[in-house]
Amino acid sequence: MQSKAITPDQYITELPEDRKEVMQKLRETVKKNLPKGFEETMQYGMISYVVPHSIYPAGYHCKPADPLPFLSIASQKNHIAFYHMGIYSDPNLYKWFTEEYPKHAAGKLDMGKSCIRFKNPKNIPFDLLGELTTKITVEDWISKYESLLKR
Template identity: 60%
Template sequence: MQYKATSPEEYIPQVPKERKSALQKLRKIIKENLPKGFEEGMQYGMIAYYVPHSIYPSGYHCNPTEPLPFMSFASQKNSVNLYHSGIYAIPEIHDWFVKEYPKHSSRKLDMGKSCIRFKKMDDIPFELIAELCKKITVEDWIKHYENNIKKN
């Protein structure tokens, strides 16, 4: 589902009412736990957290006018999806998350490359997401991005 929002404050009121409180809590957890330097805004129709051009002027190699993406979330048709670039790009982060997930949820992990899907709002492991947010600093993400992802 694509919502017409230009800010997180516009986005959340548009989602189905049964998801609003979960998305508000998710946003709060991310903002409180992401290391300094990441900024919040909208990217690709989702609430996003990225490295701003003021820190990384080159931007995203796929579209340099966009700041360097890091993490985002969205209310989709059948689930709330959390996207985290570190889970996709850094095997240690992926492995840590997969290992920790069962300690925080009785549900089977529903995960793609960088996407974690939550079909039931009560099953979002907020404490685990808080820990995930703390795992990578802006500096670490830029270094990893330049060394392993960016196409010169």
């Protein structure tokens, strides 16, 4: 479900009632823990946290007019999604997260490459996602991104 919202506030406002509170809490968790330099915006129909062009003028290699994506959150049809590009690109971070997850959440981890899915909003480990959010700075992300592009 890709939103046509222009701002994160509009995105939250347009959600069904049963999703508003959890998405607002997830947004607040990310904003509270996000290292300096990332910017909140709407990208690809989701609330996204990006490296702005003012820091990384090259933008996203797939679409240079877009800022470099890092993290997004979305209310999808059957789940809440937490997209973290760093977890996909850093095997050590992936290992840390998958080992920590059972200590913070009930149920099995439902995860694709960079997408962590929560079918039951009551099972979202906000503290763990907050800690995950702190793990990569803007500088770290740019460095990791560029090293992956050169491969």
